[in-house]
Each structure stands twice: as C-alpha cells, then as structure tokens.
Amino acid sequence: MSDPAFWHRIQFAFTVIYHYLFPQLTMGLIGFIVFWKYKALRSGNPRYATAARFWTKIFGLNFAIGVVTGIPMEFQFGSNWAAFTRYSGEIIGQTLAMEGMFAFFLESAMIIALVFGEKRLSPKNHFLVSLGVAIGSWASAYFILTTNAFMQHPTGYAVGTDGLLHLQSFGQFLFNPWATVEFFHNQAASLVTGAFVVTSLGAFYMLGIRHHDQARLYLKYGAAVGLLASVLVAFPTGDRQAKMVARYQEVSLAAMEGRFQSGPEAELVLIGQPDVQNRKLDNPIIIPEALSFLAYGTFHGNVRGLGAFPQNVWPGNIELLYYSFHIMAGLGTVFIIVMGLAVLYLLLGRLESSRFLLWVLMLAFPFPYIANTAGWMTTELGRQPWLIYGLFRTEQGYSHAATPGSTIFTLIGFCGLYLVLGFLFFYLIEREIEEGPEDAGD
Amino acid sequence: MRVIELWYAILAFTLIVYLMLDGRNFGVGAIQRAVAKTPAERRQLALALGPLWPWHEVWLVVLGGSLFVAFPRVLAVSFTGYYLALYLVLWSLILRGMALEVGGHVEQPLWQEFWDFVFAASSVLLAILFGAALGNIARGVPVGDSGQFQMPFFTNFRTRGQVGLLDWYTVSMAIFTLLALSAHGATYLTLKTEGPVCERSRRLAKKLWILFCPALAVVFAETWFVRPHLPYAIASRPLAIAAVLIAIAGAAAIFHGFRQDLSGFAFIGSWMLLAGLLVASAAAMFPTMLRSTLGDRNSLTAYNSAAGANGLKIAAIWWPVAVALSLGYSLYILRLFRGKVPADR
Numbered sequence: 001m002s003d004p005a006f007w008h009r010i011q012f013a014f015t016v017i018y019h020y021l022f023p024q025l026t027m028g029l030i031g032f033i034v035f036w037k038y039k040a041l042r043s044g045n046p047r048y049a050t051a052a053r054f055w056t057k058i059f060g061l062n063f064a065i066g067v068v069t070g071i072p073m074e075f076q077f078g079s080n081w082a083a084f085t086r087y088s089g090e091i092i093g094q095t096l097a098m099e100g101m102f103a104f105f106l107e108s109a110m111i112i113a114l115v116f117g118e119k120r121l122s123p124k125n126h127f128l129v130s131l132g133v134a135i136g137s138w139a140s141a142y143f144i145l146t147t148n149a150f151m152q153h154p155t156g157y158a159v160g161t162d163g164l165l166h167l168q169s170f171g172q173f174l175f176n177p178w179a180t181v182e183f184f185h186n187q188a189a190s191l192v193t194g195a196f197v198v199t200s201l202g203a204f205y206m207l208g209i210r211h212h213d214q215a216r217l218y219l220k221y222g223a224a225v226g227l228l229a230s231v232l233v234a235f236p237t238g239d240r241q242a243k244m245v246a247r248y249q250e251v252s253l254a255a256m257e258g259r260f261q262s263g264p265e266a267e268l269v270l271i272g273q274p275d276v277q278n279r280k281l282d283n284p285i286i287i288p289e290a291l292s293f294l295a296y297g298t299f300h301g302n303v304r305g306l307g308a309f310p311q312n313v314w315p316g317n318i319e320l321l322y323y324s325f326h327i328m329a330g331l332g333t334v335f336i337i338v339m340g341l342a343v344l345y346l347l348l349g350r351l352e353s354s355r356f357l358l359w360v361l362m363l364a365f366p367f368p369y370i371a372n373t374a375g376w377m378t379t380e381l382g383r384q385p386w387l388i389y390g391l392f393r394t395e396q397g398y399s400h401a402a403t404p405g406s407t408i409f410t411l412i413g414f415c416g417l418y419l420v421l422g423f424l425f426f427y428l429i430e431r432e433i434e435e436g437p438e439d440a441g442d
Numbered sequence: 443m444r445v446i447e448l449w450y451a452i453l454a455f456t457l458i459v460y461l462m463l464d465g466r467n468f469g470v471g472a473i474q475r476a477v478a479k480t481p482a483e484r485r486q487l488a489l490a491l492g493p494l495w496p497w498h499e500v501w502l503v504v505l506g507g508s509l510f511v512a513f514p515r516v517l518a519v520s521f522t523g524y525y526l527a528l529y530l531v532l533w534s535l536i537l538r539g540m541a542l543e544v545g546g547h548v549e550q551p552l553w554q555e556f557w558d559f560v561f562a563a564s565s566v567l568l569a570i571l572f573g574a575a576l577g578n579i580a581r582g583v584p585v586g587d588s589g590q591f592q593m594p595f596f597t598n599f600r601t602r603g604q605v606g607l608l609d610w611y612t613v614s615m616a617i618f619t620l621l622a623l624s625a626h627g628a629t630y631l632t633l634k635t636e637g638p639v640c641e642r643s644r645r646l647a648k649k650l651w652i653l654f655c656p657a658l659a660v661v662f663a664e665t666w667f668v669r670p671h672l673p674y675a676i677a678s679r680p681l682a683i684a685a686v687l688i689a690i691a692g693a694a695a696i697f698h699g700f701r702q703d704l705s706g707f708a709f710i711g712s713w714m715l716l717a718g719l720l721v722a723s724a725a726a727m728f729p730t731m732l733r734s735t736l737g738d739r740n741s742l743t744a745y746n747s748a749a750g751a752n753g754l755k756i757a758a759i760w761w762p763v764a765v766a767l768s769l770g771y772s773l774y775i776l777r778l779f780r781g782k783v784p785a786d787r
Contacts, residue, residue, distance in 0.1 A: 078509075
C-alpha cells in the first residue's frame with residue numbers, strides 16, 4: 001500500500017472504468033439511432049422518428065457524462081505517468097491527439113446538430129448528422145484502441161540512442177493487427193450493451209403497460225441486434241482476440257486460465273479458484289482439450305502453464321485476472337442464450353406475453369456493463385507487469401515527483417465528484433424514462 | 443530543425459485558440475451576477491454561450507494531445523509539477539460542463555439557481571487558474587538538476603528561486619486574466635444577446651476595457667521586472683512586433699465598436715487585442731517552453747524537449763488536415779444556430 005505505483009494504478013483504473021461506463025452505451029446506442037433515423041427517412045412512419053428522438057435524449061445524457069469524465073484521462077498520462085509519457089510520447093501521442101482532432105471535433109459538433117437541430121435541418125441532413133456522430137464516436141474508439149494495442153503488442157517503433165521510443169512506421173503503428181481485432185471485439189461488445197439497454201427499457205414499458213408501440217420496437221430490434229452482437233463478441237472477434245493472446249502473451253493466457261503446468265490437450269476451465277501459492281486450481285470443472293483447440297485450433301496444441309515462465313514476467317494479480325476473464329466469458333455465453341431465447345419467442349410471436357422472459361430482459365441490463373468492465377480488466381491485468389509489452393515495465397512508468405499523498409488526495413476527490421455525477425445521472429435518466437417517448441403510433 | 447519551430451507554433455496556436463474560445467465562456471460566467479439579474483436572464487446567458495462549448499473544450503484536449511506527441515517531455519514535467527493545480531482545473535471543468543449540460547434540464551427554480559451558481563463559480567476559478575498558469579509560464583518554475591520540479595501552491599512571495607504556484611506576480615496575472623476574459627465575455631454578450639442583459643453587458647464591457655488599459659501597463663512593468671528578457675524580445679522580433687500592432691489595432695476596433703454601437707466590430711477587436719498579446723508573448727519566449735527559476739541550464743526548450751523528427755513530421759501532415767475539417771464542422775454549426783438569443787424565451 002505504500003507503493004506509489006499502486007495508487008497511480010488505482011486512480012487510473014477507477015477513472016477509466018467509470019468513464020467507460022458511458023461511451024460503451026453511446027457507441028452501441030448510436031447504431032440504433034442511425035438505424036431508426038434511416039427507417040424513418042425511408043418509410044415515413046413516425047414511430048421510428050419517435051424512437052430515434054427518445055434515444056437521442058438518453059444518448060445526450062450519457063454523452064455529457066462521458067465527455068466530462070473523459071477529459072481527465074488524457075491529462076493523467078502527464079500528471080501520473082510522466083516517465084511513460086516521456087518514453088513513448090512520440091508514438092502514442094499520435095493516436096491520442098488524432099482522437100481529439102479527427103473524432104472529438106466531429107462528434108462534439110454533430111451531437112449539437114443531432115440534439116437541437118431536428119427543426120432546423122431537413123430529415124435527410126438530420127440523418128446524416130446522426131451518421132456523423134456515429135463515425136466520430138467509433139473513430140474515437142479506434143484511436144484509443146490503437147493506443148492500447150501498441151501497449152499490448154508494440155509495432156512500428158524503434159528504440160533510439162536516447163533510450164526513448166521513436167516512430168519508425170506510421171502505417172504499422174496505426175494498422176497494428178492487435179488493434180483491428182480489439183476494435184471489432186470491443187465495438188461488438190458496446191453493441192451488446194446498447195442492445196441490452198434498449199431491450200430492457202422495452203421490457204420495462206411492456207410490463208408496465210405503457211408506450212406499447214415503442215416498447216414493441218425496442219424489444220424487436222434490441223433482441224435482434226443483441227443476439228447478433230453477442231454472437232459476434234464470441235465469434236469471430238473473441239476467438240481471434242484469444243488467439244492473439246495465445247500467440248503474443250502466452251504467459252497471460254496461462255494466468256487467465258489459472259494454468260500452472262504445461263502440456264498438450266489442455267483443458268478449458270469453466271469454474272474453479274486459483275491457488276497461486278500452491279500453484280494449483282481448487283474445485284475445477286473443466287472441458288478436456290478445449291483450451292488447446294481454442295488457442296491453437298488443434299486439440300493437441302501445447303499450452304504452456306505459468307511454471308514455464310520466470311515469475312518476474314507473471315501478471316501481478318493472477319486471481320483477479322483469472323476471475324475477470326471467467327466473468328467476461330461466462331456472461332458472454334449467458335448473453336447468447338438470453339438473446340437467443342428472446343429472438344425465438346419474438347419469432348413465435350410470444351415475447352410480449354411471456355412475462356418471465358420480459359422480467360429477465362428488463363433486469364439483465366447491468367450485466368453487459370459488468371462483462372465489458374471485466375473484459376477490459378482481463379486485457380489490462382493480463383498486460384502486467386508491462387506498460388508496453390516486453391519493452392517497458394509498469395513500475396518504470398509512473399511520475400516520481402507525484403507522491404502517494406498527492407495521488408490519494410486526487411483519488412479521493414475523483415471518488416467524491418464521480419459519486420455526485422452518478423446520483424445526478426440516475427436522477428436525470430429516471431426522469432427521461434418516466435416521461436418516456438411521445439407516443440406516435442398508439 | 444524547422445519542424446520543431448513549426449510545432450512550437452502549432453502548440454502556441456492551439457493554446458491561444460483554446461484560451462480565446464473557452465476564455466470567452468469563463469468571462470461570461472464570471473460576470474453572470476453582474477449582467478443577469480433574474481433566473482430567466484441567466485438562462486439567456488447560458489443559451490448565449492452557444493451550443494459549441496464542448497467543441498471549445500476539445501481544443502484543450504487537442505492541446506494535451508499535441509503536447510503529448512510533439513513535446514512529451516514538457517507534458518511529463520509540467521503536469522507532474524503542477525499536479526494539484528492541474529486537478530483543480532480538471533475538476534472545475536467537470537463542474538462547469540455539468541452546470542451547462544444539466545442546468546437547463548429541470549424546470550425547477552432551486553435546481554437552476556444551484557447550477558447557475560456552479561457555472562459562475564467554476565468559471566471564475568478557471569479564469570484565475572489559467573491566469574496563474576500563464577503567470578507561471580512567464581515567471582518560470584523551479585526545474586531542478588533532475589529535470590523535474592514539484593511545486594506547492596505557495597512558498598513565499600518572491601519570484602525567484604524555489605517559487606510556488608502563487609506569488610505576487612502570478613496572483614496579479616491571475617487577476618489580470620480574470621479582468622481581460624470578463625471584458626472579452628461582456629463584449630461577446632453585447633453581440634449575442636438582446637434586451638436588458640445586452641444593455642448591462644455593454645455598460646460593463648466599457649468599464650472593464652477602461653480598467654484593462656492601466657492593468658495591462660502594470661502587468662507589463664511587472665513582467666519587465668520578473669523576466670527582463672521578455673520585453674526586449676518582443677521589441678526585437680518581427681513576429682512579436684506584428685502581433686503587438688494587431689493588438690493595438692484590436693484596441694482601436696473595440697473603442698470604435700463601442701462608440702458606433704457595432705458589437706461585432708468590438709468583439710473582433712477583443713479577439714485581436716487578446717490574441718495579439720498572447721502571440722507576442724509566445725513569440726518572445728521562443729524557444730523556452732518551461733523556464734527554470736533555478737538556472738537557465740535547467741530550462742525546457744523546444745529543442746531539448748521535442749520528440750523525434752519522424753514523429754513530428756508525420757504529425758505535421760495530419761494536424762492541419764484535422765484542423766481544417768474541424769473548422770468546417772464548427773462553421774456549419776454556427777450557421778445552423780446563428781442569430782441573437784432573445785430576452786424572453
């Protein structure tokens with residue numbers, strides 16, 4: 001606890017996890033908004049315009065909190081991770097600046113026209129504006145994920161005589177294969193969050209016998225997109241992500257699976273508690289040979305365990321990494337089942353009358369947030385003990401001039417401020433949900 | 443290396459654009475109590491800020507990102523050194539942003555009174571913090587032989603050696619900045635509002651600009667004492683002289699604008715005056731970015747802090763493209779929401 005790096009890490013983790021609760025929804029929701037605006041434009045049916053208008057309000061609130069909690073992140077690199085900034089600034093500064101310049105400028109201008117401009121713009125231009133917001137928010141994700149991908153699997157760099165990283169190939173850096181895989185996996189996951197929230201509100205209105213026509217729309221498209229996105233998260237994107245980890249971060253894969261001994265025909269662990277001290281897994285439930293297949297595409301692939309690596313390259317918190325990964329993967333499986341059932345009932349025409357399934361859908365909305373957070377914890381804990389994999393260790397990166405006293409002070413400040421933001425957010429969202437969409441079709 | 447000089451110019455440009463754009467919003471917040479007496483008038487004020495304030499704030503993100511890519515050492519050293527002050531800025535920005543976003547959301551007098559207050563208070567604090575930061579850039583910070591510094595809010599009132607964030611010089615710069623941005627904000631309100639708010643803003647703007655003249659002379663004399671090199675550099679560098687001339691033309695435009703009741707003219711003059719002074723200062727400081735009060739050998743300059751040439755060159759290609767696109771979006775929005783905000787909505 002007296003380790004300064006610990007407090008810098010906690011502060012960054014807290015602020016970034018909190019921040020990302022908002023963009024993961026907006027990136028998913030904007031897909032729905034664009035789609036409904038397109039349907040409205042094509043069919044002229046007012047129910048689609050109503051849906052787009054209502055979800056734009058929810059989007060706007062989430063966007064606002066996302067913006068105000070996002071700005072500190074960029075500055076924390078300089079204030080809390082000064083050595084890392086100096087070491088890698090020439091490279092990761094590229095994408096961090098590009099995010100602001102190519103994505104935020106576009107997004108911050110278009111969101112205004114989306115929220116306040118419907119009366120001033122033609123329907124077609126208003127649709128194009130929503131497309132602009134979508135491009136801005138997804139581009140922002142790409143730039144941030146490219147930054148993260150460089151930290152996971154550095155490409156396009158050279159170490160200079162000054163001991164700092166220099167940009168060697170802009171193309172290799174910007175089109176890092178890790179970034180491509182991470183982008184599709186992450187964006188599919190944000191669509192899952194968006195779909196579950198839309199479905200949940202549809203179920204809420206349906207159960208509460210309000211806004212029936214809108215509720216039907218939310219259930220229909222929420223479930224359809226939810227199933228599609230949940231499948232995409234697992235396959236092909238999650239599968240590709242796992243193969244990347246197996247190829248470039250072998251030791252992380254071993255820790256994620258709680259695997260201590262090496263060997264072929266490796267089993268996949270469904271449940272169990274890792275006992276790191278005694279290097280074993282307690283109470284395991286396994287699928288034989290499945291891990292070898294998932295990692296290398298053959299049941300005989302040799303998956304090395306933690307024992308095969310020196311302890312100084314083991315991820316620092318194996319237990320938390322193991323649970324994060326299993327929570328993400330477990331919830332991902334549940335999502336496919338729940339949304340699969342919803343789509344099945346929808347096709348049978350029985351979803352609206354199936355109160356039990358509606359209850360499940362209504363209460364399910366927090367879980368994609370948990371899965372997204374657990375997924376990011378898997379990525380970031382799995383990268384440890386490195387800040388930039390294989391190049392630069394986490395304990396080399398923090399600001400030595402910022403004492404734990406200062407960091408704890410600002411961490412407490414963020415906790416207080418973000419608690420207030422959270423209350424404010426729930427209050428305002430509750431008002432919007434209570435007011436609901438204006439009923440065009442009913 | 444030419445590309446380093448280019449990046450120094452880009453950084454100065456970004457900082458100045460941000461200070462001018464968002465400084466206008468800080469100024470409006472700072473004079474809120476003086477020009478808007480009723481809740482409806484305060485709403486009018488918030489609307490007059492225009493929908494683009496998040497776009498203004500993106501310029502701060504761009505400043506951080508550009509500093510990151512071009513001068514990572516300056517970012518690392520200064521943000522760690524200014525640690526607590528930086529967090530005060532970030533938290534004030536969060537509060538300011540929330541006040542603007544949610545203030546108009548609920549039709550409830552107490553709710554609006556609260557957020558109006560938060561907006562005003564955070565704006566004043568931001569103007570003061572950015573003013574003190576400018577004072578710190580001019581005066582210098584205690585960068586030691588280790589190449590780092592760590593600065594408390596206050597050590598003593600002297601401007602040399604182990605200085606803190608606040609001393610007589612930086613405090614007077616903070617007050618001066620608050621005054622200048624308030625005048626800038628009031629001038630903007632004469633352009634963008636109608637009715638009593640517009641009238642009060644006009645009267646206040648005139649008074650503030652009259653106060654501005656002696657205040658500028660005082661700050662200039664103080665700077666001569668604290669960092670004698672700067673006034674000489676302004677007088678000897680063509681770019682700085684040109685910027686000073688633009689500032690003088692701006693002052694004339696403000697004077698003319700208020701005499702002839704041309705608020706657009708006055709607001710352009712306000713931009714020219716403040717931006718001209720900032721450009722002249724930036725041109726005079728080059729190449730020093732973070733001057734050390736413990737000896738010039740410790741100062742961070744554009745040359746000893748820049749990233750490698752390849753990274754700088756590549757970023758210099760996409761940077762102007764992105765700014766051009768961004769100006770396009772903002773003009774589109776400004777055109778969409780043009781016109782004055784009426785008194786009674």
